Amino acid sequence: MLETLPIYDSFLQRLDPRIKIISIFIFSILTAVSQKFNVLLLAFSISLAVFFTANIPIKEAIKRLIPVNTLVIFLWFFLPFTFKGNTVFTLFDLPVTLEGILLATMITVKSNVIMLMLIALTLSTPIVTIAHAMHEMKVPKKIVHLFFFTLRYIHVIHNEYIRLSNSMKIRSFKPKTNFHTYRTYAYMVGMLLIKSLERAQRVHNAMRCRGFNGNLYSLSNFSIQKTDKIVMAIMMILFLLLGIIEWTTIPLF
Amino acid sequence: MHISEGVLSPAILIGGTVLTTAGVAIGLKKLDQDEIPLIGILSAAFFVASLIHVPVGPASVHLVLNGLLGLILGWKAFPAILVGLALQALLFQYGGITTLGVNTLNMALPAVICYYIFRQGLGKNAKRSVFALSAFFVGFLAVFFSGILVGFSLYFTGEAFLPAAKIVVLAHVPVMLIEGILTSACALFLRKVRPELLEGIYV
Structure with a gap:
């Protein structure tokens, strides 16, 4: 999807x-x-x-x-x-x-x-170009940054979600209407957040090491x-x- | 539930946009540059959650998680939800450009309200049972208020929308319960495993 x-x-x-x-x-x-x-x-x-x-x-x-x-x-x-x-x-x-x-x-x-x-x-x-254009059009920088990070992490989290739900299937988890199902999903969401958070912190640190100062540079000049x-x-x-x-x-x- | 383009009256669209702008401005003011990766993740999680379907009897509903988002972020839920919804509009054509304000308001305002109502019960030293119950109500009421707001957005557009609005609110009832249970279990999990994620409410 x-x-x-x-x-x-x-x-x-x-x-x-x-x-x-x-x-x-x-x-x-x-x-x-x-x-x-x-x-x-x-x-x-x-x-x-x-x-x-x-x-x-x-x-x-x-x-x-x-x-x-x-x-x-x-x-x-x-x-x-x-x-x-x-x-x-x-x-x-x-x-x-x-x-x-x-x-x-x-x-x-x-x-x-x-x-x-x-x-x-x-x-x-491309969505990334739309984000760069928003930046050029003086949309608040924080929003544009948030947009970029979210766009990036949607894919990361979605892949992680597929991995987790596969491993749940391997352990023969079948979703039904019961408390066990909901708790399992809740833990899965929690795990998704934690895993992605750790990853985000690593990426953010790596960006800082490479001199990220909060500015965005676009390769395509408008x-x-x-x-x-x-x-x-x-x-x-x-x-x-x-x-x-x-x-x-x-x-x- | 997202309201799509072309349904609502101009007054509602303008009102929603103005209030959302105010909410986002407050959220951005509280938001530190260094927090952006964290907020980005949460709004991405919010986006992905809407793709996760959980069974309810013979049907299934998708997660909303605006309560959980509010619980962790407070006012910063406004920019997070705004970006999440903008991306849903661009990638899947859910919602739209002119309705972005109304849709963000309908989801983010309940999240912020619940955050302030239940902040005490979610503190660091709260008992486990109090914490679980508060988190349940955050999830439950965030979706409840969202449903009510969506219903009112439709109703204020025209009285003819009243029956449709009622159905929309009713459709939120099973979602409310599930969101409550899920938010509670998830918040307990986070408190056990990564308490610093919840530090927003400890301040």
Whole structure:
């Protein structure tokens, strides 16, 4: 489950990561707060266009859209029935309202549109590069460091977890609903923490020995190219358009 | 449970982000540069724990461990959970960018509250039974309050979300019990094997 993300070579992949992060950030906020379907339609077109410049296999994207849609499907079981409004038809004696269906549809579109954009970012930019870009963008240094350490230790702890759970299996441990199972898991979590802590201290000491002074140096230098500027300009114009349609009455559509 | 993108109303998203920013700022202020490896591990453990499924009857639930995190870290749980959730969004697309604030708040605030409520009972000289019971309630209540907060986030978005919110809170009940038992057993284990890990609460 914790394989490193595949990075697909594409137009999007070559863009400056800072531009991608800023664009996605603004785009997500605009889409999340939007209340109009025509704004969402434009947002959907933008995310689709960006997605296609990322050269990501459709299958991969669909796989990654599953987690979002589990909550969305869960909400579909409620919202059409519980939102007050005009009844369109009744299902099992429960009235289904038009407003409820519209709200559920809106949530579905928003979730998927924002996620599509996020998928385009994560599959075109290595996570480490995202962290370096955050550092360049003056995100507090402690957060960036924490991000790097966490990213690194996720893999360490996950491997350790696999090792421990294998050794539990060898000793014929079968998880059941009983106190013994929970205590075993608790000790396993405790052991995971202790083992990783010792390792972290060793690594930290080694880093200090090699002169780590709390500064991060990136091997890849970011530089804004002409293409980056053009993309940024196009994105800002599109976002402005989204904002205008959402908050003013100027009839653009 | 993470709330995904596009569900909540702007007011909730903004409120969550503002409060989380405040919490993270407090956490960062208390956080020493040298502690970063330790916190990094705990937030990685928090991340990996969400991949561990334990059986409950015929179904299974995944661990949350926000109580354990709060118990060890106090306010520093805020940055730890923020980073853990950001990585979950980037790697697995759980949660998202705009909901990062709300989701962090829902998990970290209960952890901090439980830390302050049960700090006394978790001290160095506390009796074993008191310690075990306090740790149980930290795990139990951290998930309980998280469930309530998630429920309220949905409910304040619109009244139509009320039934869905109730189901979400109910779904947290079995998780609460298991988290309580696990946090208690794990804290006892840590107290026996590596007491310095818990020194945050001894101060």
